[in-house]
Amino acid sequence: MxxxxxxxxxxxxxxxxxxxxxxxxxxLQRGSGTRGMHSLPSYHAWFVALATAVPAGLFALVWSAVxxxxxxxxxxxxxxxxxxxxxxMQRDTILSEAHAIAAGQAEAxxxxxxxxLVPAFEQALQHYGxxxxxxxxxxxxxxxxxxxxxLRPGFTARTxxxxxxxxxxxxxxLVAILTTFGIVGSLVFETFRFFQIVSPLDFLxxxxxxxxxxxxxxxxxxxxxxxxxxxxxxIFIGAIIxxxxxxxxxxxxxIYLTQxxxxxxxKWVKPMLEILAGIPTVVYGYFAAxxxxxxxxxxxxxxxxxxxxxxxxxxxxxxxxxxxxxxxxSMADDSIAAVPSAMRDGSxxxxxxxxxxxxHVLVPAALPGIVAGIMLAVSRAxxxxxxxxxxxxATARLTANPFESMTTVTFQIVAMLTGEGSFDHPATxxxxxxxxxxxxxxxxxxxxxxxxxxxFREAYE
Amino acid sequence: MNSPAQASPRDATPAxxxxxxxxxxxxxxxxxxxxxxxxxxxxxxxxxSGAMLCFLLFDMAANGINGFKRAELTVxxxxxxxxxxxxxxxxxxxxxxxxxxxxxxxxxxxxxAVRTAGEIAGAELADTAWREVGxxxxxxxxxxxxxxxxxxxxxxxxxxxxxxxxxxxxxKEAARLAAExxxxxxxxxxxxxxxxxxxxxxxxxxxxLKxxxxxxxxxxxxxxxxxxLSAVYLEEYAPRNRWTDMIxxxxxxxxxxxxxxxGLLGLAVFLWLFPNWRSAPLIGGMxxxxxxxxxxxxxxxxxxxxVPPSIRDAALGIGASRIQVVFHHVLPLALPGILTGTxxxxxxxxxxxxxxxxxxMRAFVASPPDGLTSPSSVLPVQIFLWSDxxxxxxxxxxxxxxxxxxxxxxxxxxxxIYLRNRFENRW
Numbered sequence: 001m002x003x004x005x006x007x008x009x010x011x012x013x014x015x016x017x018x019x020x021x022x023x024x025x026x027x028l029q030r031g032s033g034t035r036g037m038h039s040l041p042s043y044h045a046w047f048v049a050l051a052t053a054v055p056a057g058l059f060a061l062v063w064s065a066v067x068x069x070x071x072x073x074x075x076x077x078x079x080x081x082x083x084x085x086x087x088x089m090q091r092d093t094i095l096s097e098a099h100a101i102a103a104g105q106a107e108a109x110x111x112x113x114x115x116x117l118v119p120a121f122e123q124a125l126q127h128y129g130x131x132x133x134x135x136x137x138x139x140x141x142x143x144x145x146x147x148x149x150x151l152r153p154g155f156t157a158r159t160x161x162x163x164x165x166x167x168x169x170x171x172x173x174l175v176a177i178l179t180t181f182g183i184v185g186s187l188v189f190e191t192f193r194f195f196q197i198v199s200p201l202d203f204l205x206x207x208x209x210x211x212x213x214x215x216x217x218x219x220x221x222x223x224x225x226x227x228x229x230x231x232x233x234x235i236f237i238g239a240i241i242x243x244x245x246x247x248x249x250x251x252x253x254x255i256y257l258t259q260x261x262x263x264x265x266x267k268w269v270k271p272m273l274e275i276l277a278g279i280p281t282v283v284y285g286y287f288a289a290x291x292x293x294x295x296x297x298x299x300x301x302x303x304x305x306x307x308x309x310x311x312x313x314x315x316x317x318x319x320x321x322x323x324x325x326x327x328x329x330s331m332a333d334d335s336i337a338a339v340p341s342a343m344r345d346g347s348x349x350x351x352x353x354x355x356x357x358x359x360h361v362l363v364p365a366a367l368p369g370i371v372a373g374i375m376l377a378v379s380r381a382x383x384x385x386x387x388x389x390x391x392x393x394a395t396a397r398l399t400a401n402p403f404e405s406m407t408t409v410t411f412q413i414v415a416m417l418t419g420e421g422s423f424d425h426p427a428t429x430x431x432x433x434x435x436x437x438x439x440x441x442x443x444x445x446x447x448x449x450x451x452x453x454x455x456f457r458e459a460y461e
Numbered sequence: 462m463n464s465p466a467q468a469s470p471r472d473a474t475p476a477x478x479x480x481x482x483x484x485x486x487x488x489x490x491x492x493x494x495x496x497x498x499x500x501x502x503x504x505x506x507x508x509x510s511g512a513m514l515c516f517l518l519f520d521m522a523a524n525g526i527n528g529f530k531r532a533e534l535t536v537x538x539x540x541x542x543x544x545x546x547x548x549x550x551x552x553x554x555x556x557x558x559x560x561x562x563x564x565x566x567x568x569x570x571x572x573x574a575v576r577t578a579g580e581i582a583g584a585e586l587a588d589t590a591w592r593e594v595g596x597x598x599x600x601x602x603x604x605x606x607x608x609x610x611x612x613x614x615x616x617x618x619x620x621x622x623x624x625x626x627x628x629x630x631x632x633k634e635a636a637r638l639a640a641e642x643x644x645x646x647x648x649x650x651x652x653x654x655x656x657x658x659x660x661x662x663x664x665x666x667x668x669x670l671k672x673x674x675x676x677x678x679x680x681x682x683x684x685x686x687x688x689x690l691s692a693v694y695l696e697e698y699a700p701r702n703r704w705t706d707m708i709x710x711x712x713x714x715x716x717x718x719x720x721x722x723x724g725l726l727g728l729a730v731f732l733w734l735f736p737n738w739r740s741a742p743l744i745g746g747m748x749x750x751x752x753x754x755x756x757x758x759x760x761x762x763x764x765x766x767x768v769p770p771s772i773r774d775a776a777l778g779i780g781a782s783r784i785q786v787v788f789h790h791v792l793p794l795a796l797p798g799i800l801t802g803t804x805x806x807x808x809x810x811x812x813x814x815x816x817x818x819x820x821x822m823r824a825f826v827a828s829p830p831d832g833l834t835s836p837s838s839v840l841p842v843q844i845f846l847w848s849d850x851x852x853x854x855x856x857x858x859x860x861x862x863x864x865x866x867x868x869x870x871x872x873x874x875x876x877x878i879y880l881r882n883r884f885e886n887r888w
Contacts, residue, residue, distance in 0.1 A: 065734075096736065096737055099737060100737060103737075158782065162782060162783075162784040165784055165788075166698065166784070168690060169690050169691070169693060169694035169698060170694060172686070172687045172690035172691045172694065173690070173691035173694045173695055173699070173708050174708070175687050175691065175754065176691060176708055176711040176712045176715060176754070176755065176758070177707060177708055177711050179711070179715060179726070179751050179754075180711040180714065180715060182726050182730055183718065183722060183723075183725075183726045186725065186726055186729035186730055187722075187725065187729075189729075190729060248506070249506045249509060249510060250506075251506075252502055252503045252505075252506035252507075253503070253506045253507050253510060255503055256500070256503025256504060256506065256507055257507070259503075260500055260503060260504075261507075269507055269511070272510070272511055272514060273510065274874075275514060276510060276513075276514050278808065278809075278812075278870060278874060279517070279812075279867070279870075280811075280812025280813070280814070280841055280866065280870070281812070281813075281814065281815075282812065282814040282841040282842075282844050282845050283517075283521070283812075283844070283863050283866070283867070284517075285845070285848075286844060286848050286859060286860075286863065287517050287520060287521070289848060290520070290524075290848075290856065291520050322510070322513050325510050326510075353492055353493065353495070353496040354496060354500075355492075355495055355496040355499040355500070356492070356496075358499070359499075376717070379717065379719075380717075380719075382719075383718075383719025383720070383721065383722075384719070385719070385720070385721045385814070385815035386814050386815055386841075386845065389815075389845075390845070390848060410719070410721050410815070413721055413725070413819075414721070414815065414818055414819070417725075417728065417818075417819055418818055418819075418821075418823060431725070432725060432729070435721070435722055435725045438719060438721075438722065439718065439719075439722050442717065442718065442719055443714060443717075443718075446713075446714060446717040447714075450713070
C-alpha cells in the first residue's frame with residue numbers, strides 16, 4: 001500500500017465533509033433568514049472540513065513515521081528473520097532490500113535471505129497499512145461528525161476557521177527556525193562525533209590532509225586530518241583570486257552604470273548582468289574545466305612554470321570571479337546610490353571632475369557599504385562548490401602558486417560524502433566538521449556585513 | 462556638466478601666480494585625461510563582462526549543436542529476400558522486438574552493414590542499432606516487402622573517427638564512407654527522449670529532465686505555500702517580540718547559507734528519516750524547498766509591503782476580519798510580485814547541483830523515474846556526471862544538456878519578467 005494512500009483518502013473525506021456541511025449551512029441560512037447567521041455557509045463548510053482533515057492528518061503523519069519501526073519489529077519476529085546476521089551493514093542491506101521488493105520499489109533480490117523475508121514484509125506492510133488507513137478514516141469521520149453536530153445559525157464558524165488559519169501561519173513561519181535548528185543540530189552532532197576521534201587542534205591546525213574513506217577506522221589519527229591546506233585553498237581561490245577579478249570589474253561596472261552610462265545602455269547592461277548571475281554554477285564549472293583550465297595551463301607553461309597543472313587554482317578562481325561580478329556590482333550600485341546626492345552635487349559644483357568626485361567623495365562615503373558587499377561576495381565565493389569541484393583539483397597543498405592544483409573545503413565535503421564510505425567513518429564525519437567551519441565563517445561574514453550595511457544606511461537617512 | 466571654466470579657478474589662482482598659466486593648463490589637461498581614462502576603464506569592465514558572457518554562451522552553443530547530432534551509417538536493407546520470417550500482424554504488440562530478434566534481425570543488420578560499409582567499418586555499429594531498425598519495421602510493416610536504405614547509429618569508436626580522433630584505420634574508413642555519402646552526422650531527436658547510458662552515441666536527456674521536473678514540483682509544492690504563509694504572517698500579523706525577531710534572523714541567514722550546507726542537512730536528516738529514498742526526487746525536492754523558501758519569503762514580504770495601507774483600511778472599515786483583509790484583498794494584489802520571486806527562486810533551484818550530490822542523486826540511473834520515490838537524476842547533476850566522462854563524445858553531449866538547461870532557465874526568467882511587467886501594480 002502506498003504511503004500516501006491515507007492522505008488521499010482523507011482529502012476525499014474532507015471534500016465530502018465540506019460539501020455536506022455547506023449544504024446543511026445553506027439550509028440553516030434559508031431557515032433563519034438573512035440576519036440570523038453568524039457566519040457565511042462556506043465558513044461552516046471549512047470548519048467541518050478542517051475538523052475532518054487536521055486531527056486525522058496529524059495522526060497519519062505520526063503513523064507514517066512510526067509504522068516502519070512497527071513493520072520491522074513484526075518482520076524480525078518471523079521465522080525467516082532468525083537467519084539474519086546480528087547487526088552491521090549486511091543486515092541493513094538485506095532488510096532494506098526485502099522492504100523495497102515488498103513495497104514494489106524493486107524487482108529482483110540479490111541475496112536469498114532477503115527473498116525469504118519478502119513475504120513477512122508484505123504481510124507486515126499490509127497489516128500496519130490497513131490499521132493506519134482505518135484509524136485515519138475513523139478519526140476523520142469522528143472529527144467531522146463532531147464538528148457537523150455543532151453547526152447552528154449562531155455558531156461562530158468564521159472565528160474558529162480564522163483561529164486555525166492563524167495557527168497555520170505561525171507554524172509555516174516556524175519552519176525557518178526549524179531549518180536553522182536542523183542545520184546547526186546535524187552539523188554540531190556529527191562534528192562532535194568527529195572530534196571524539198580526531199582532536200580539534202589537529203583538525204584546525206594540521207597541515208597534512210589525506211583521509212582514506214575506505215581505510216580501517218583504527219588507523220585514522222589526527223595526522224591525516226589537518227585541514228589547514230583546505231582553508232588556505234578556499235581563501236586563495238575564493239577570497240583572493242576570485243576577488244582580484246570580481247572587485248575591480250564589479251566596482252567599475254557599477255560606477256560606470258550609475259555615473260556615466262546613458263539610460264539606454266543601462267537598459268541593456270542590467271539584464272546582461274542578471275543573466276551572468278543566473279547561469280547555474282555547474283555551467284560555470286564546465287566552462288572552467290573545458291575551456292579556461294587548459295588555456296591557463298598552456299599560458300603557465302608558456303611563461304615557464306613547469307608545474308602548471310590542468311586543474312589549477314587560477315582557472316577556478318578566474319571563473320568564480322566572473323560569476324561574482326554581478327553580485328559585487330549590485331552591492332556597489334546600492335551603496336553608491338545610498339550616498340546623498342547633495343554630496344555629489346557639492347563636489348561637482350566645486351569644480352571637481354566626475355572622476356575626482358567618484359574617487360574622493362562617492363567611494364569614501366559609500367565605503368562601508370562596499371566593504372560589506374565584498375564580505376557578502378567572499379562568503380558566497382567560499383561556499384561555492386561546483387566550480388572548484390570541476391576545475392580546482394583534489395590535492396591538498398599549502399602553496400601560493402596559482403598554476404598548481406589546489407583543493408577547497410567544499411570540494412572535500414563533496415569528495416568525502418559521495419564515496420562509498422560508511423557513515424561512521426571519520427572521513428565521512430570530517431565532511432560535517434568542514435561544513436561546520438564553512439557555516440560558521442559564512443554566518444559571521446553575513447552577520448557583520450548586514451550590521452555594517454544597516455548602520456551605514458542609518459548614517460545617511 | 463562641468464565645463465573647464467568652472468573647473469579651473471580652484472587650482473589656477475594660486476598656481477598661476479607661482480608657475481604661470483602654462484602649468485595650470487597642463488594640470489587641467491592631466492585631470493581631464495584621468496577622467497577619460499577612468500571612464501574608458503569603466504566601459505572596459507562592462508565590455509569584459511559582456512565578452513565573457515558571450516564567450517561562455519558561444520562556447521556552449523558551438524559544442525552543443527553537435528551534441529544534438531550523432532554519427533549514423535546509411536545501411537541498405539533488402540527485406541525481399543525473405544530472410545526475415547515474421548508475420549506483420551504480430552508486430553503490433555510489445556513483444557515485436559523479441560520476435561524480430563528471434564527471426565535474426567540482429568545478424569541481418571550486421572551483415573547488411575558489412576555489405577554497405579566494408580569489413581572494418583561495418584563491424585562498428587552501435588549495440589542498439591538493430592533495435593532501432595526493429596522499431597522502424599514495427600512502425601511500418603510494409604517495409605518487409607521492399608528494399609530500403611535505413612540510417613542507423615554507429616559505435617563510439619567510429620563516431621570518434623568521424624570527429625577526427627581515435628584509431629587511424631577507422632579514421633581513414635570514416636573519411637572514405639563520408640565521401641561516399643554513407644556516413645554522416647544526423648539530428649538525433651532521440652536525445653530528448655532517452656535516458657542515461659554508458660555510450661555517448663546512446664545517451665539521452667529525458668531521464669534527467671523528468672527527474673528535474675518531478676524535483677521542481679516537490680520543491681514548489683512545499684516552498685510556495687510555506688513561503689507565502691510565513692511572509693503573510695511576518696508582514697501582517699506577527700507581534701513585535703523576541704520570537705518574531707528570531708524568525709526574521711533565521712530567514713535572512715538561511716538565504717545566505719551556502720547551498721552545500723543544505724545538502725548536509727538533507728543527508729543527515731532526510732536520508733536518516735527515509736533511508737529507502739536515496740536519490741529520489743522527493744528527498745531532492747524537500748532539500749531544495751528549504752533552500753528556496755527564504756527567497757520566496759523575502760520577495761513575498763516585499764510584495765506584501767508594497768500594497769498600500771489604504772486598501773487594508775478600506776476593507777477593515779466595511780467590516781472584513783483581519784484574515785479576510787489579507788486573503789481577499791492584500792494577497793491577490795501582491796500575487797504577481799510573489800510569483801515573480803517564486804519563479805526566480807525556482808530557477809535557482811533548477812540549476813542547483815551541490816546539495817543534490819550530497820543526498821546521492823549522482824547514481825547512474827538509466828531509466829527515467831516512475832514516481833517521486835524512485836531513483837532519479839536531475840539535469841545539472843547529469844551535466845556534472847557527463848563532464849567527468851573520458852570519451853570525447855560526451856563533451857558535445859554535455860554542452861547539449863547545458864543548452865537544454867539554459868533554455869529552461871531562460872523560459873522561467875522570461876516568464877518572471879513578463880509577470881512583473883504585465884501585472885505589477887504601481888501605486
